[in-house]
Amino acid sequence: MTAALAKRDLISISDLSKEEIEALLSSAKRFKEKDSSEQLKGKVLASCFFEPSTRTRLSFETAMLRLGGACTGFSDSATTSAQKGETLSDTMQVIGSMADVVVIRHPAEGSARVAAQVSKAPVINAGDGANQHPTQTLLDLFTIRELKGQIDSLHIAFSGDLKYSRTIHSLALGLTHYAPRLYFVSSEELSMPEEISAELRKKSIKFSYHSDWKEILPKLDILYMTRRQLERDSSMGKSIHILKKSHLEQAKPSLKILHPLPRVNEIDRDIDATPFAAYFEQAANGVFVRQAILASILGGTC
Numbered sequence: 001m002t003a004a005l006a007k008r009d010l011i012s013i014s015d016l017s018k019e020e021i022e023a024l025l026s027s028a029k030r031f032k033e034k035d036s037s038e039q040l041k042g043k044v045l046a047s048c049f050f051e052p053s054t055r056t057r058l059s060f061e062t063a064m065l066r067l068g069g070a071c072t073g074f075s076d077s078a079t080t081s082a083q084k085g086e087t088l089s090d091t092m093q094v095i096g097s098m099a100d101v102v103v104i105r106h107p108a109e110g111s112a113r114v115a116a117q118v119s120k121a122p123v124i125n126a127g128d129g130a131n132q133h134p135t136q137t138l139l140d141l142f143t144i145r146e147l148k149g150q151i152d153s154l155h156i157a158f159s160g161d162l163k164y165s166r167t168i169h170s171l172a173l174g175l176t177h178y179a180p181r182l183y184f185v186s187s188e189e190l191s192m193p194e195e196i197s198a199e200l201r202k203k204s205i206k207f208s209y210h211s212d213w214k215e216i217l218p219k220l221d222i223l224y225m226t227r228r229q230l231e232r233d234s235s236m237g238k239s240i241h242i243l244k245k246s247h248l249e250q251a252k253p254s255l256k257i258l259h260p261l262p263r264v265n266e267i268d269r270d271i272d273a274t275p276f277a278a279y280f281e282q283a284a285n286g287v288f289v290r291q292a293i294l295a296s297i298l299g300g301t302c
Helices: 018-033 055-066 088-095 111-118 134-148 166-178 194-202 245-250 279-297
Strands: 044-049 070-074 101-106 123-128 155-159 181-185 206-210 222-225 256-258
Touching (some): 018 166, 018 279, 044 055, 055 070, 055 101, 055 134, 055 279, 088 101, 088 111, 134 256, 155 166, 256 279
Parallel strands (some): 181 206
């Protein structure tokens, strides 16, 4: 079928309807099940990472190469003319004239939207500060469906730095299409931003705040962990919960633990070998989901 998102930007998960999300998830499943074609041969992806990245950058570049395309760009803004005082707008206007699609990660909230306003090529947001990370949301939704057989009506807890985690902000909004029951586990100073909570209320999503997992762990289908976002707030007075194997004694046997990675110390390593751990599988799914996104935006067939 012809891609539905041809030549469109992807800046926020809210840019996509449920039908468009479902189409991308179905396309990702097909990419996971079969070898890639070279449907994007001759196309060029500009990978513009003004912030550090391992999984997102490499999975986008791997996805493009598997589709027969080529990659250019940078992974360190210190090597760009930004160090000479060039504005983001000028940088992206030039890069957008050289490539067929631009993937950008930048520390400033709203930066991807700025890039999209001046770029001739479609722009994909790979993380703009503490704001949004829509392609991570798509791979999270894909992983949840792969693990649980469904996304609808699951009990899902978010734990850690809910204030600054763009992956959690995006996923919470993406889940509004699927009538989840959400639980927010954090210290008060790292709680979910009110603008996200307000949007959840608007969509009639049930959620509650908790200081630990004890009372909710037996109810959970998914526990989504995240690290302290020290690049957003380096205050040492703010702590997060550390998940230990002993905590999981009260969990459903079918519970799955997700994490966007990198992990610091919020999940003990001895959990990795248990059936609960799904975060490395989650990371691997990034290639298939980003293949689906690139094929869709660049007008290929899935």
